[in-house]
Amino acid sequence: MLAFTSARPDARPWVRGLATLVLIAFALTGLPAQAVRIKEVAAIQGVRSNSLTGYGLVVGLDGTGDQTTQMPYTTQSLSNYMQQLGITLPAGSAQLQLKNVAAVIVTAQLPAFAQPGQTIDINVSSIGNAKSLKGGTLVTTPLRGVDGEIYALAQGNLVVGGAGASAGGSKVQINHLSAGRIPGGAQVERSVPTPLQDGDTISLGLNASDFQTARHVAAAINNKLGNGIARALDGRTVQVKAPNDPNARVNFIADLEELSIESMVPAAKVVMNTRTGSIVLNQAVTLGPCAIAHGNLSVTISSTPVISQPNALSGGQTVVAQKADIQIKQDPGIIMNLPASPQLADVVRALNALGATPQDLLAILQAIKAAGALNAELEVI
Incomplete structure (x- = not known):
């Protein structure tokens, strides 16, 4: 069981709005997979700004x-x-x-x-x-x-x-x-030399480290340009044989970048911004069955001015003091059972059912991950 208390129970409409946006994002990601060009997932190594x-x-x-x-x-x-x-x-x-x-x-x-x-x-x-x-x-x-x-x-x-x-x-x-x-x-005033024309090969550096993407890029190049032209060296680098003639190499790279590969499902990840309370989940995030206890804690502090008036001819001075009244109210926590959620829409519905504020969700998601019920990588920015 995971327990968490909240100090701001009044932000539930914000969470519902967040859930609506995520559901829209899920509806968009639920469309059939579209092909992407190699230039959109990789770049030529050594070709960069300084x-x-x-x-x-x-x-x-x-x-x-x-x-x-x-x-x-x-x-x-x-x-x-x-x-x-x-x-x-x-x-x-x-x-x-x-x-x-x-x-x-x-x-x-x-x-x-x-x-x-x-x-x-x-x-x-x-x-x-x-x-x-x-x-x-x-x-x-x-x-x-x-x-x-x-x-x-x-x-x-x-x-x-x-x-x-x-x-x-x-x-x-x-x-x-x-x-x-x-x-x-x-x-x-001076140019920077690049290794584009060096050697018999060029290397494609993927924008994100992923072995499946590297395999798909190498397969797309081999299917189009010939078997053995490309090979994946690791999850981020694909080595490609290229012509030695500078003009032919430029034309080869131009054609290479236009090759299409089928877009892959990314690794499950939840990105959390602790400064703004923003939470973004991609389509691969799933949730295992778990139980969560969630309650609300509110602290109210009120200050009332108190005037101390001296008696006449006493020579005293009027003093204004403050009387503080502190009240603590804690709602009873209710243990909620969250079923397994195999899709992003189910995850959003489960989190929305908690009625937690964005700041609360930051801690709840970390606790669910620690319990092994959140099948995703947490990244805090």
């Missing part, structure tokens, strides 16, 4: 930049930049109030096969105490990879999707003002 990052300055702000007395590296960075342009700032420049300048971190993703001269989007985020980057311009910033080499140069006017105003100590702000984006704000 992270770039850099440190730069945003200028042209309307008094919303860093307070340089608290952020000395902003002034130091500007001084170094000016010296590169042949301008030497006077002594004591560290005390300059450059409120239209902000120190930022620039990040970007260098796509696979990106060539010099092409442009990529960049994200710009303040690292100081700048109030807003709106209207600012990023000066030329080198973007480096993990190897320390420069792969792109970033520069341009920021697009900040927010607005704000302040006056008389009041402030109103919409969205975030200390981060922005520059579409096409970086130009690629």
Whole structure:
């Protein structure tokens, strides 16, 4: 028997709504299996993007930049930049109030096969105490990879999707003002070599580790392109023989990614978000017979002000005190028998019958799993 108490018995309509959504999802997943392309379940290993990052300055702000007395590296960075342009700032420049300048971190993703001269989007985020980057311009910033080499140069006017105003100590702000984006704000200076043309084979990496999917992918390739072309190395990798000619290899991969395989039933999994109370079950989740005791516990605290008035001419003062009244109410728990549920719809009906809140279901599902009655993997995000 599993026991659990609840402190919020008033969220049952929410659970019914959740059950309705899950039942709709089950109705959709109950449709006949449809074929999916290999490109939707796997990708060519080695063909990936690379992270770039850099440190730069945003200028042209309307008094919303860093307070340089608290952020000395902003002034130091500007001084170094000016010296590169042949301008030497006077002594004591560290005390300059450059409120239209902000120190930022620039990040970007260098796509696979990106060539010099092409442009990529960049994200710009303040690292100081700048109030807003709106209207600012990023000066030329080198973007480096993990190897320390420069792969792109970033520069341009920021697009900040927010607005704000302040006056008389009041402030109103919409969205975030200390981060922005520059579409096409970086130009690629160096390409990253990929192993696509290396060797006699290519490797397909599955998006999720599953031996059945790997077997189906290899079988689909062999049935279409010839026996022995592909073989599954493990639950996530399928090795495929490919032509050595670069043009023929590209055409081969293009045809390979369009091959269809029948969609498989995924492994049973329950995903729980403890921060929001969201619970998602896929179509493979089943429930064994079990018994659950579920009750409600409520605590009510009320505070009543009590005034102590002194007698006349006593010299005392009037005192206001608080009198707290605490009441605890616990409903009796009822043991409910949940029958075996071979389908997702049956699982939803069984959980809905408990009348538990989403937060309660998080604990109840973990307890059912610990008892061995929930045939699914629990994943907490």
